[in-house]
Amino acid sequence: NAGVTQTPKFQVLKTGQSMTLQCAQDMNHNSMYWYRQDPGMGLRLIYYSASEGTTDKGEVPNGYNVSRLNKREFSLRLESAAPSQTSVYFCASSDHAQYSGYRLGTDTQYFGPGTRLTVL
Amino acid sequence: QKEVEQNSGPLSVPEGAIASLNCTYSDRGSQSFFWYRQYSGKSPELIMFIYSNGDKEDGRFTAQLNKASQYVSLLIRDSQPSDSATYLCAGRGSNYKLTFGKGTLLTVNP
Numbered sequence: 001n002a003g004v005t006q007t008p009k010f011q012v013l014k015t016g017q018s019m020t021l022q023c024a025q026d027m028n029h030n031s032m033y034w035y036r037q038d039p040g041m042g043l044r045l046i047y048y049s050a051s052e053g054t055t056d057k058g059e060v061p062n063g064y065n066v067s068r069l070n071k072r073e074f075s076l077r078l079e080s081a082a083p084s085q086t087s088v089y090f091c092a093s094s095d096h097a098q099y100s101g102y103r104l105g106t107d108t109q110y111f112g113p114g115t116r117l118t119v120l
Numbered sequence: 121q122k123e124v125e126q127n128s129g130p131l132s133v134p135e136g137a138i139a140s141l142n143c144t145y146s147d148r149g150s151q152s153f154f155w156y157r158q159y160s161g162k163s164p165e166l167i168m169f170i171y172s173n174g175d176k177e178d179g180r181f182t183a184q185l186n187k188a189s190q191y192v193s194l195l196i197r198d199s200q201p202s203d204s205a206t207y208l209c210a211g212r213g214s215n216y217k218l219t220f221g222k223g224t225l226l227t228v229n230p
Contacts, residue, residue: 041222042208042222043164043208043210045218090163090164107152107212107216108154108166111163112163113163114162114163
């Protein structure tokens with residue numbers, strides 16, 4: 001099991017360029033998430049997908065779009081990159097987003113290795 | 121704004137000592153709590169989760185939850201230099217999303 005994989009590992013963009021960050025998981029998880037991590041700010045949720053076919057905004061969605069391509073894959077798109085989007089991006093997955101009725105621990109999120117994005 | 125607050129640190133302990141990491145949360149509807157360890161340049165990895173009031177032990181790690189005080193802690197016994205990392209506390213609130221604290225940097229000195 002590879003767990004959660006992300007591509008690319010590093011990326012440098014110029015302001016205004018677009019790109020898509022890819023994420024895939026092989027744990028048969030229902031829920032997937034995109035976070036960004038900035039120094040002093042902790043991990044902040046950008047978008048999440050509670051189940052295949054659904055997506056919802058997190059804390060900092062502006063400037064991003066997402067696609068839940070299938071159960072395995074969840075991509076994050078920057079349409080017009082800005083220097084403020086320079087960050088480390090993590091994808092995560094969990095069995096279920098909701099607790100009630102499910103086994104304890106199934107809402108545990110497992111993280112990919114991250115993508116380090118610099119926007120010049 | 122639902123928040124999770126951690127003591128900012130950095131926290132420095134000698135090898136073999138007990139490291140105590142603390143976290144408070146504002147959302148009384150929070151149902152589950154997680155401690156992650158993050159080495160520099162790496163992704164967060166799960167240490168423990170806790171759902172019920174009281175203590176939960178796993179090897180050298182003990183998580184403690186007090187819902188009345190809205191307080192979560194992580195104790196690391198017999199601290200090792202390999203425990204040096206940033207520790208992230210997270211709570212899953214009534215909106216089913218995880219909210220992370222900003223992390224506490226722990227250094228274990230040989």
